[in-house]
Amino acid sequence: MRFSLPGRLVAAGLLLVGLSACTESEPEPTAQLQRFYDQKLSFGPCSGYATTLADDKVISGDP
Numbered sequence: 001m002r003f004s005l006p007g008r009l010v011a012a013g014l015l016l017v018g019l020s021a022c023t024e025s026e027p028e029p030t031a032q033l034q035r036f037y038d039q040k041l042s043f044g045p046c047s048g049y050a051t052t053l054a055d056d057k058v059i060s061g062d063p
Helices: 005-022 031-037 053-060
Strands: none
Touching: none
């Protein structure tokens, strides 16, 4: 399949835009937000957070 010159230019432009979007770095967090970035997260069960029987069934995975 052959593409015309305008089609090739559009494809090349889209490729460059896509690649440039992947190379942007994240900005440094502000001083007010830095403490949140420094947090150490831990994950555990959610069963203690249910406030209703229906919530408890959903959280525990009980049908």
